[in-house]
Ligand SMILES: Nc1ncnc2c1ncn2[C@@H]1O[C@H](COP(=O)(O)OP(=O)(O)O)[C@@H](O)[C@H]1O
């Protein structure tokens with residue numbers, strides 16, 4: 001049995017849905033289908049989830065939602081019309097949006113219910129389309145599928161008790177179409193996963209039904225060793241380990257949501273990233289152990305913008321018991337989560353995503369650090385990018401660090417920070433955001449073109 005997830009780019013319009021239906025019908029093992037909300041049809045288009053977020057924000061600000069709601073409904077209407085399906089589905093979508101907007105009992109998590117409407121509507125459309133082709137296909141709501149999640153709006157996590165119920169889906173006849181991106185709390189509140197979270201639903205269902213394979217269909221032939229938007233035609237990766245993919249997706253390989261790997265990894269379900277436009281291509285396999293030798297020590301270079309470094313220096317910091325804990329406690333008190341915390345003898349930097357440490361919090365946090373920890377210096381440096389080199393073989397190989405620093409030197413880029421994490425499969429560099437592209441290109445040359 002296979003679980004196949006189709007991302008937003010794979011269900012962007014009616015012609016894509018026809019392709020998706022063909023892929024499903026081409027393999028009888030594709031029994032559990034997870035769908036995202038319609039994504040961009042072209043570069044200037046807007047994802048349905050983003051339209052729904054805008055709708056929610058306007059509603060919360062008591063602004064008129066008529067125009068934005070009409071845009072969303074029209075998007076589905078065109079799709080339904082081009083698939084020759086009943087227009088009653090459009091009326092249902094429009095009514096469901098109104099119900100969510102008017103329901104007073106979901107006030108504190110209304111945005112989740114709105115965001116979920118993209119996936120939910122698309123799942124209903126795909127099952128109706130498969131039925132119109134004479135197939136036995138059923139829309140299954142995540143509540144009925146058994147996806148039970150924590151009560152964290154926009155950031156839900158699956159609860160382990162889900163898996164037993166999901167396993168029972170195996171007995172269901174025909175093809176099951178399950179909307180991605182959300183689940184229900186024990187007290188029946190709808191909660192969404194983090195953005196990109198349909199990948200997470202796919203992994204949860206794959207783990208729950210103990211699938212032989214989790215196929216993740218997107219719009220590229222494979223996972224490339226570097227973001228194809230930065231390097232033209234980069235090398236394809238045929239096989240990756242869970243550990244490598246987790247690091248790469250965390251650090252910027254947006255092709256697979258970073259939290260999605262955990263359920264698949266725990267249940268040891270192999271994952272295959274494939275292209276909806278080119279389904280016969282093998283794609284990239286993600287497995288627990290490599291079956292073929294990797295072509296190099298570094299398997300991928302991931303990068304992401306939007307970080308800052310909170311730098312603290314205090315003479316004899318190394319002798320002060322609890323300094324690190326007290327610094328991090330201040331961040332906890334202020335509701336700031338951090339990513340990395342490299343430290344020296346008298347210095348410590350805390351790397352934070354800018355969205356988690358808005359400028360409005362800066363003055364108070366700096367003042368608290370200065371006064372409570374009596375530091376010599378505390379500064380914040382914004383507009384940083386992180387570049388991560390990943391590969392399971394890296395730690396047992398000489399020269400990766402020197403080759404990397406050479407690559408930065410070739411590009412004339414100053415390294416602000418190096419962090420060889422404890423994961424043993426990655427090394428991370430912090431640089432100024434504006435030098436990101438040339439750094440990645442130079443690293444690509446050194447590790448993949450020589
Ligand atoms: N290393 C990488 N390999 C492949 N694609 C990548 C990589 N890094 C970033 N991407 C981007 O990820 C995109 C696919 O992810 P996404 O747009 O979320 O797909 P979907 O709509 O199928 O969920 C690709 O089109 C590509 O631009």
Ligand SMILES: N[C@@H](CC(=O)OP(=O)(O)O)C(=O)O
Nearest residue numbers: 007008036049195196197198
């Ligand atoms: N539609 C949701 C969830 C998702 O996974 O989307 P996509 O498959 O387009 O990345 C989002 O935009 O976040």
